Amino acid sequence: MDTAELRTALRNAGLSQYQSEAYVALLQLGAASATELADACAVPTARIYDVLRDLESKGYIETYEQDNLHARACDPKSVMEALKSRAAQLDEAAGEIESRWEEPAVDRHMLSIVKRFETVFNRTKELIRDAKSEVQLSATPEQFEALRPSLMEAYENGALIKVSLHPEHEEEITDVDEAQFRGAASEVRHRTLPTPFVAIIDRTGACFAPHADSVNQYGVLVDDYTLTYVFHWYFQTALWEVWDVVYSAQTTEPPIAYTDIRHFVQDVEPLLQDGKRVITHVDGVETDNREPVEVVGELTDIHYTAVSAPKDTLSFSELAGQVCLTVESEGETLTIGGWGALLEEIEANRITIESIS
Template identity: 40%
Template sequence: MTTYDRDRLYARVNDPAQALSGLRETVQQYETAIDEIETRYQAPEIEEGSVSLVRQFRTVFKHARENIEMAEDHIQLAATPKQFQRLRTELEDAHKRGVCIQLSLHVPPDEALPFDHSKFANVCTEVRRRDLPDPFVLLIDRQRACYATQNTLSNEYGVIVDDYTTAYVFHWYYLTRLWEVYEVIYDDRSEEPPYSFVEITDCIREVEPALDRGASITGRVKGTFIHTGQECDLTGQFVDVEYTGSREDESPASLIELAAEARIWFATDDRSYAIGGRGATKEDIAAKRFIIEQIADSTDS
């Protein structure tokens, strides 16, 4: 309290309990915030998928590096040569882990590849060159995706996905616009088995012509039993294929013909299994890897 007496000023100190009540309230708010932060930090991670919109390409690229390091089976990447070089170390490490890596490389039609094809060795499984520029795209195990427009305008943005259903849309965008129609410039597969595939569509294209001519195809299927969630690694024979579309000639089925339902029948010593691709729901097994170990034609001795 303050009082005035003519030309003199007198001041009286307020009660400390009243003066400190506001400070105590502020301290209590900070302590509550600290407790909440500690609770959220120790809480288990959220399992649901997520989709995030970001404003800068560098944010998407940072997540791309982290996702490549977590890849277990399959990487699909659409990038420029410069971006590929920046990710090369992470891609090489993933290749060493047995990850299948497909690269759609944008090089303008009037330009030469800025480096030798040897740069792809021990880094990529298959590389295709495309003329048309497109956004940066990365897909990991059909579960996570990184997408970004690339320009200096104000409408630059990116999308970061951790959700199977949403990533599936990006997967088909990648196949139809960035992959299927372009020329193969590098392939590390040998001309003779064993062959390894992560996509059921690619496996069907390989085994169907051989089955049509009566060949016996032995190999393995790695995946998950749909009804139990148990992982499996089966050895047996590829005996038949089914898909919604139909071939008009003897050439391998097109991507469009395989775009709906597609399955492979695989026989072990015990029984025959219906095999679907990653995310299958109607078959016995959702496969992550198809391995063809031998193709023996009926005329082989």
Template identity: 40%
Template sequence: MESDELRTILNEAGFSPYEADAYISLLETGPSSASELATASAVPRARIYDVLRSLEDEGYVTLYDRDTLTAHPVDPSDALSSLRSTVSRFENAINAIEDRYEAPDELGGEVSVVRRFRTVFDHARTVVSNAENHLQLAATDTQVERLRSALRAAYERGVRIHLSLFVPPEETPPASEELRGISHEVRRRTLPGPFLLLADRQQACYATRGRRTNEYGVLVDDYATAYAFHWYFLTRLREVYDVVHDARSAEAPFTFVEITDCVRGIELALDAGATIRGRVIGRSRADGRRLSLSGEFVAVEYTGTRDETPATLLELAAKATVVFEADDTRYTVGGPGAAIEDIAADRIVVEELSEATDIRPV
């Protein structure tokens, strides 16, 4: 660092111009008499004594009065303790400012609005690490890379992961092997959009990106609110795009984490007379008990019109129900937020088929 820059910084730290000049000159020349220091610096001889005594009072120099007044610089590890304390206070102030800037504005309940994308993304990383059953992610390739280790860990512990990956039309999507082990299904999205992560249909991390003045995010830990983001993901970010990576099995067992996917997956097979057996894992809506039932899938119900093609997502938007028989009891099965069915299912597993069918897990 040049002397002029150091002198400016010392001035900002509280040194007077003469004190900064004398102190720098003393550090460069070593122990010096007052008259020598006045010559080496820009401090007038008439002021040098007062300046040195002021530096001594501050703990930066030691003065010896022999034949002439002589100044010795104090070891910086001792002399600069007050400066270090000042720097530390500034750093603490900077951290406090950043914390206040990034702190969410509570809106009540379990919904928060934050000002920065980084806050949303850091929270998303934690949400991925804590997910138990299902992740839905809309992100860019760069964002996926930053989440790769957390996604891989979630994949390895059995979390089902659906990824809507934004890749501009002029670019080539990542090869399937690059996506292996971090997602069960990847759809290539050609239109830009927000960052969105949903976990277990309960938590949502949403953030816009663009000009800094328009940047904001929403953090959700509430099923009813997350449900709106869930349908936004299905309709706007997933349904209309092509699959570019598929890690799902082509043979039973098939696992469904979306009731809409299950209805569309088994409907035509049931219409063709196939016998479909498997498990339903979830909770009883009557008393909240966790359930894991083995039995037979016997029908599907939804509000749309039945024909020879699988139900559309729109037809399943109001109601999507699977009818399941286990232990001589018939149950209606809905998704995690089931409002009218007997069971709110986290997972539905098709284990056996009476004949070859075109069931596809999603």
């Protein structure tokens, strides 16, 4: 760095033009009288005394009397520390500017479009860690492994976790170790085709990014109940329903928990047709005021708009219309709907089969 560049750097650090001129000259002279210093730099003699007092107050120099006013540069250690601190602050500010340019404040928007996959992935980690009810995740094995600590937290909190595992490119996933899923997933299915990254958490948050080989790279962050429902249907129909199960922690004996009313109906309708008595525990909200509610009672009827022979196993798509449960609880007959319920009295967040007899 030459002398001119040093003076410019000092001005950027907060010194005035005259202050930087005088300080650089004094560094070269070591010590000098005020008039000698004025002659050695571009500071007018009439201004040199004010400039020296200002530099002394900033800790750059010290003045002393020797027939007339003299000055010498202070030990530069404190000056260097101040400059390094300022440089670090500016570097941090530059990073923050870049971050804010690339990553909008997602907590203020129902829908945010971002540029980096890392933004989507980090947001997914945050949402999963706080999940209490359900996580639906479409990820590669490497992405699952990176998210596993967050998934384990959600699993420990009682969330049901569905994972659709897909390859990064076109190669098959051949090494599936069930041990890696224990405590981090309720059920895992294997989709054989490369797929976008998708995460749906507790019905209000969704994170999406196209496959890494897609032409356009971006991310979508959703913080909205209705928009998240769209991603839920994409996950269920394209990434979940038709693919093979490779791991399941779900028990076949009560209590058996469901977060999706349609999967519940697929399993329970044959039981009702066989005359079984099914006791259910429903956690949800009242549809008219969104207040939390719990119901325990006997499932007495299932209504859905699909047409199917009595012994058929209904597909998820056949149950795409209205699905309604009727539960008798403490002398009341209550109607239970699923995600987005409007016509029923209760929207179920979780349905648990407590007993079958």
